[in-house]
Amino acid sequence: MNIGILTAGGDCPGLNAVIRGAVMKGDRIHGQTFLGIRDGWRGLVEDDVIPLPRHEVRGLSRQGGTILGTSRVSPFRGDAGGAERVKEVMAAHAMDAIIAIGGEGTLTVARMLYDEGVPIVGVPKTIDNDLSATDYTFGFDTAVSIATESVDRLRTTAESHHRCMVVEVMGRHVGWIALHAGLAGGAHAVLVPEVPVTLDQVCEWVESARDRGRAPLVVVAEGFTLEDGDIIARDAVDGFGRPRLGGVGEALGPLIEERTGIETRVATLGHLQRGGVPTSYDRVLATRFGAAAIDAVVERKWGTMVSLRGIDIETVDLRSATTELKVVPRHRWDEAAVLFG
Amino acid sequence: MNIGILTAGGDCPGLNAVIRGAVMKGDRIHGQTFLGIRDGWRGLVEDDVIPLPRHEVRGLSRQGGTILGTSRVSPFRGDAGGAERVKEVMAAHAMDAIIAIGGEGTLTVARMLYDEGVPIVGVPKTIDNDLSATDYTFGFDTAVSIATESVDRLRTTAESHHRCMVVEVMGRHVGWIALHAGLAGGAHAVLVPEVPVTLDQVCEWVESARDRGRAPLVVVAEGFTLEDGDIIARDAVDGFGRPRLGGVGEALGPLIEERTGIETRVATLGHLQRGGVPTSYDRVLATRFGAAAIDAVVERKWGTMVSLRGIDIETVDLRSATTELKVVPRHRWDEAAVLFG
Amino acid sequence: MNIGILTAGGDCPGLNAVIRGAVMKGDRIHGQTFLGIRDGWRGLVEDDVIPLPRHEVRGLSRQGGTILGTSRVSPFRGDAGGAERVKEVMAAHAMDAIIAIGGEGTLTVARMLYDEGVPIVGVPKTIDNDLSATDYTFGFDTAVSIATESVDRLRTTAESHHRCMVVEVMGRHVGWIALHAGLAGGAHAVLVPEVPVTLDQVCEWVESARDRGRAPLVVVAEGFTLEDGDIIARDAVDGFGRPRLGGVGEALGPLIEERTGIETRVATLGHLQRGGVPTSYDRVLATRFGAAAIDAVVERKWGTMVSLRGIDIETVDLRSATTELKVVPRHRWDEAAVLFG
Amino acid sequence: MNIGILTAGGDCPGLNAVIRGAVMKGDRIHGQTFLGIRDGWRGLVEDDVIPLPRHEVRGLSRQGGTILGTSRVSPFRGDAGGAERVKEVMAAHAMDAIIAIGGEGTLTVARMLYDEGVPIVGVPKTIDNDLSATDYTFGFDTAVSIATESVDRLRTTAESHHRCMVVEVMGRHVGWIALHAGLAGGAHAVLVPEVPVTLDQVCEWVESARDRGRAPLVVVAEGFTLEDGDIIARDAVDGFGRPRLGGVGEALGPLIEERTGIETRVATLGHLQRGGVPTSYDRVLATRFGAAAIDAVVERKWGTMVSLRGIDIETVDLRSATTELKVVPRHRWDEAAVLFG
Structure with a gap:
């Protein structure tokens, strides 16, 4: 199986650890090969795709940023070509599936692509912690x-x-x-x-x-x-x-x-x-997310994303990730406000 | 209400943040007063109790260790006097309740005291993460x-x-x-x-x-x-x-x-x-645990301890905290072992 | 001997370590007593002086900021009273000497006071490293x-x-x-x-x-x-x-x-x-400066300041500290510029 | 000019920054080319030498350890071949000079090689700070x-x-x-x-x-x-x-x-x-040492090493680096002992 990986949206500590977790697990357990899609969706629109062999992810768990680069390009904006263009580039590289790592915008694009038949799995990234479909994400x-x-x-x-x-x-x-x-x-x-x-x-x-x-x-x-x-x-x-x-x-x-x-x-x-080196908490979570994304790919759970619930990693529908903002609930603020002044 | 606080067992980053969270909330919201029991159960056995006014907990969230001291003394060991001695010292200080912060041993003592009628609430502390009744604890x-x-x-x-x-x-x-x-x-x-x-x-x-x-x-x-x-x-x-x-x-x-x-x-x-300064994760969790312990005291949930489930703080029976060791499950080790070698 | 200490000008990591070094050495070796002058020269102008016993400086080497407070007040500005007012407040507290910790402005004031007969010793503080009379200072x-x-x-x-x-x-x-x-x-x-x-x-x-x-x-x-x-x-x-x-x-x-x-x-x-905890380098230098300031006081080297030359602490004339800005010399910039681009 | 670089003796934070400083300056200013000698003197004895182009030193100032590897092999021990073997390997690679980065043992070997005609410049490395010929070294x-x-x-x-x-x-x-x-x-x-x-x-x-x-x-x-x-x-x-x-x-x-x-x-x-990331102090000093070693090479100051005196980098005779251990002088210990107890 030949899997493309991309990171999109704002930079976030732990992106590299997700990439490493996915490539290490896929390569070792399932004999998968990986392609790096450069600068998020831009790489799929402009066909900027590189091989991503295992030795390229060496030491990445403790490295901030993303070796794949990132951007805020969307395949559905302007004349970028939408799902058709994405499928075209995937076909050109014999890409069987995509792992898309990103925030609300990225996951919305992922869901739209899934709706048009692209085999895709998401990994939630939000430094702000604003996704309701996961307890926390790395960063x-x-x-x-x-x-x-x-x-x-x-x-x-x-x-x-x-x-x-x-x-x-x-x-x-x-x-x-x-x-x-x-x-x-x-x-x-x-x-x-x-x-x-x-x-x-x-x-x-x-x-x-x-x-x-x-x-x-x-x-x-x-x-x-x-x-x-x-x-x-x-x-x-x-x-x-x-x-x-x-x-x-x-x-x-x-x-x-x-x-x-x-x-x-x-x-x-x-x-x-x-920026900078991710905390150990984020490195562990990101590594687990990367490995879990491979499980989802192997089980062909297209249109889902990985998610943390308590101490377990689950998969949830991509739709659920993009409908509701996780705001600070009033009781959490009240709990904190006791200490103000 | 007059509440005694103690920290027992091995040192752990975040103990001071629990103390601060409890005293700040109790003082401000409920007008409670606090007593510091020195060196864990030793302070209750040997009647070593000091006032713990709010200004004493200033700045404690970022300070490692415990200002109350700790020890591995148990009221049930030797001729320490057991629950009777504890009640005696509590009465001498007009102490209405105890918040006991500690690991499996401390919480077992807390449960035994509760069984003999002592109004007590636990806060789990385990640097090893070995308590099954909570997702994580501080430290x-x-x-x-x-x-x-x-x-x-x-x-x-x-x-x-x-x-x-x-x-x-x-x-x-x-x-x-x-x-x-x-x-x-x-x-x-x-x-x-x-x-x-x-x-x-x-x-x-x-x-x-x-x-x-x-x-x-x-x-x-x-x-x-x-x-x-x-x-x-x-x-x-x-x-x-x-x-x-x-x-x-x-x-x-x-x-x-x-x-x-x-x-x-x-x-x-x-x-x-x-040792040393707790991470922000541990400071937040410990502060929330301290505040939640006050809620449990106010609701007279004696014999319980506070606990993290997902992103929420709950209370669970002290018994549940002390019956089962939380070991690393096989699937978590297998997940990690993919990356070995 | 009764010594007043003040910190003036902008905050700088290591101020507390100087205070601790001076008080510890003075108290232990020479039996001196110390007074804390609050908020720099303001404390001398407004007579805001507190006892500074040894136990107050406990643990200060690793604490950022200054427990004495600081300000940019000068005794020579407006109707602050100049050297006369300073001598008056010193006399009221039976203060035999002053250790003034500060940057160019502070040391200029110190020199002017010395010129009018105030027994004073300086400790250079400059986060910018702009004093030519010392190799480096703490901060x-x-x-x-x-x-x-x-x-x-x-x-x-x-x-x-x-x-x-x-x-x-x-x-x-x-x-x-x-x-x-x-x-x-x-x-x-x-x-x-x-x-x-x-x-x-x-x-x-x-x-x-x-x-x-x-x-x-x-x-x-x-x-x-x-x-x-x-x-x-x-x-x-x-x-x-x-x-x-x-x-x-x-x-x-x-x-x-x-x-x-x-x-x-x-x-x-x-x-x-x-802000924050000083590096070990700054803690060592600041502690040595504090101790060396006591030596200067004991030797009655009024009008001097302590200074780092190579690995040794010396004293230099306060005048030398305030006449020339230590700029980055051209050869140092050229040396660095090799790496640009 | 074709320059070989080696790092020998125990690991020390800043070795990589020296390498980078030397290669960057040599490449840019003098058009020199560089060879990496692997694992200290072992690489010269066993002819294990690799090209060291500028892009290989990218980002090294903040990376602990040494990309060249290190060992405690000496060309003068056993039948390693001594200066003759070193000259042989240098000739095989058309190496014009050597920059040897290491502690007392390494610098002694460097001096012995210089005595036998090898064009060599030293960079002092001692995590213990025991070299009298320099105020401090990186690490x-x-x-x-x-x-x-x-x-x-x-x-x-x-x-x-x-x-x-x-x-x-x-x-x-x-x-x-x-x-x-x-x-x-x-x-x-x-x-x-x-x-x-x-x-x-x-x-x-x-x-x-x-x-x-x-x-x-x-x-x-x-x-x-x-x-x-x-x-x-x-x-x-x-x-x-x-x-x-x-x-x-x-x-x-x-x-x-x-x-x-x-x-x-x-x-x-x-x-x-x-281990680990060098402090900013060590990064600056190591980078300056690397650049200064190139100056010494260009000026053909064979048999010298770079050295810190105050805030300046100088060169000193290699002999001076290896004759006297820099011990803690009694007055420095006395100064510190004031704070004991």
Whole structure:
């Protein structure tokens, strides 16, 4: 059997470990051969496919990024050719199946291809932890680790200067990274897209921490908005009435400083969170996902993706992976909010 | 309500985060007060109890170890006084309930006390991940992280010298740390107590890795025994017929070197694995466990312990925590063994 | 002898280790007592002084920040009172001498106080490594470590996406952090304030790296300016002609992308570089500085500061510390530039 | 010009960075070509030489170990053939010069070859920091970092259990790693080969720390011996009169426990200290050494080695590198001893 592998969407620690897990298991147990599809769907649209023999995946479990490259190209966009073009390229390389590693967008494309008869299996990737069809995916733990380590570092400087520190972490639609890094780092406020709060509330937490002699530490997900959004709109301009650039952290910091009088600094972690060596948790999960994807291929479970439930790997319908965003439930936020202020 | 907290058994990263989670939630939401019982059950037997106000738990989520101290004393051993003595000390401090944080031994004592009427709630702690009543507990992820990082480090030296490296990790009865660190670190063999293999098999994996130009890397849990145990017995003596000291790693290394002719070095990680700053995963889980223990106390769920199932915290009967060891199931080992050699 | 200690200026990993080294040595060897002056010179101006017994410095060698707090207040600014006020507060606490830990500004104040008769000894602190009177100071190694680790992380994502990555590090007047982190991280260009280069040159390095299949990595110090500065001035406005906010990294990234057509991302490390646990290098140096400051006090070497020369600690005149900025010499940059592109 | 490079002796973080620095500079500036001599002198004796083009050194600055391999073979041992054989192999590959990277043994061989007319330049490598002809070499900082991090980790467990912890670090002849890691980690005793102390003194420090409520932490270099060595000799046998195996840490721990009654645990760091990713300090120094070795080759400074003095790289006679061991001077130990107990 001849299997194509691709990684699509944003970079994520653990992609290489999935590739290695799949190739090692397929090569050794089933005598499968592998093809690397370069830069996600682009490689299938533009016929950019390379051999992926076992020795190429050596040592990959601890290497961040993806040796196959990635992009945000879709076969269904513009005149990319859709399923027909994909089948054409597969046929040219005698490719029997595809393992597609990616997030919601990638898995949606995978499902559409499956609907048109492409033998395909998915592996969920989401650094934000926003897929409801799996307990966790690889990359999330590494991102939370990096964000937590950053919070630990920023805290000492904030305390030395008696400042408030606002740390913006990833999370456009869901607040999981903020929630976990905030809990782990002992933040005095965690602001997530799922739970808008007022600036008054934020400042109350900040002042409460300050009043107990602490340097207030606010972790904010990039998708957070103030409940009283007009205040952001009004304040997020500079003295010339021009909108302030930068993310929510850059907007929020000055608001807190103006309102509370506490000197405030902002750190935006950005790309730091998705790079580098994966944590051992992510390496194990990614390796297991890669091996499980081979099982799904061997059992011809087309149109499914692998998924973590508790401590077991299962397969679920690709459709289930792409219908519902896994948001931070209210009870999880309430549980954390006990520690704020 | 006046709640006593104790930590018992071996040290484990995350103990302090549990204490902090419990005290913060109890103090803020329920107006509870807390007492620190020093050095596990010893504090209850010898009446060594201190106030544990909220400001004492400040910053604890990222601090390894336990500020309460720990020991392996049991109230049911010798003339320690059993449940009567425990009730006496509780009464002297007007203690309404106990939160006991510990492993199988501690939770067994907790259950015995509960059977004699002590209002008690457990929090599972096991760095080895050997409790079947919870998916994971805090400490395990940190131990696996440290072991994985050590494997990463040892690999470069092994490769420079073309050596085989044997790394002994914790796990007297179960091989979870070895399994996960071995998977994460890309080991060529992982040896666990649950699956005895022959020295021939180990050497076959070692030679296979060597033949592909790799420095063979063997991760072995301290409780592993060779299937053909007589060989260990025979070889694990020095030239004077005296038994070699040291653990299984120290015994296995020379056997591999003698059999394969590959120069072999041994690293025994020991206490390194249970110390230091907890990973963000363990901090989050421990904090949630601490808060959930307060919920259990408030709901008077005596005789239960908190537990992780998937991504949710539940409570389970203390009895269930102490009846069955969670071993590495055969299918998990088989899944990993695909990558050996 | 009764000695006051203060830390002033920006936070820096190792400040606490200096404090601990001084107090431990003074207390044990000379029976000295210590006073903590809070928030730098502010504590001397506003008489905010606390006892600093030995047990307060326990465990401080590995703790970032400063337990004494810091600020940018100067006794010579406004009506702060100058040397007279300082002497007054010293007298009120029977303070015999001051150990002042800080950068160029702090050491200048120390020198001015010494000129007016205050018995004072300095300890140089500069995360930027810009003091010519010492080979290195504590904090610099930690900053370079964090910047290097960040570069390592950002590289994997840049490679997965075939992007150029611009990393802005600290260094308003000197490029030492950029130079060392760039060398350690294998950057394809290092841009420092001391050596202006043209945008053409930068883009040539970027394209050269890209042409060899690499993801171009540019490390830029915050004080760098393009040799053809007018190009920055022209381009660093948005579509509406408004100046772009953000630092040099934010300005440079789009210029590179526009000129080369290579997708470019920017990471600004900011405060991350000055926080958290000091490296072992910085802990050793800071501890030695603290102990050496006590020697200087005992020998009444007022008006001097401790300094590292090779592997030895010496004392030098405070004046020498504040006259000349230690810039990256041209031969050091040339040495590094061999590796660019 | 055609230059052979070899790495010999024990593995050391930064070897790869030296190789990269040399090849990059030689290739780009001087158009030199490079040959990799495999496994140190073995490659010259057995004619195991490979091309080392520039693309082979890509990304090496952050990779531990040596891609060339290493061994302890000497051309002057047995019938290896000495300088004649070396010249023969050099001639066979048209090799114009050799860059030899290694410790005292390697540099002694280099000097002997130079004495017989081989054009050779040395790069000092010593993880132990025992070469007097250079302030520091690469590898030492990484070893100290790892040892310090280990001490930090072991401390939390020692404190939770009220134990004494003995940590054995590298250093057979000199105690630099112990001294620096002990200072950085806040050890209560640092035991080095240069300064024998009595068991009484060690126990006095241990008890003093315990009496102040600390978990005593002893860092011991592997080459340390008790001043009253007969006590070790007597005690370092088990109940059957057989000598105890293991290093000085394993011998010392039980002695401390028996003498003081404080439960004591031992951690032997071993190979962990010489593996893995080099620190940024070591990467910078190693890269500069590699580039400076090319300068020395171009200037035909045969029989010299590169060396760090303060912040500058110089060249010194190879003879000076191999005549005197750089021991910890008494004043450095005294400086540290102020903090003991």
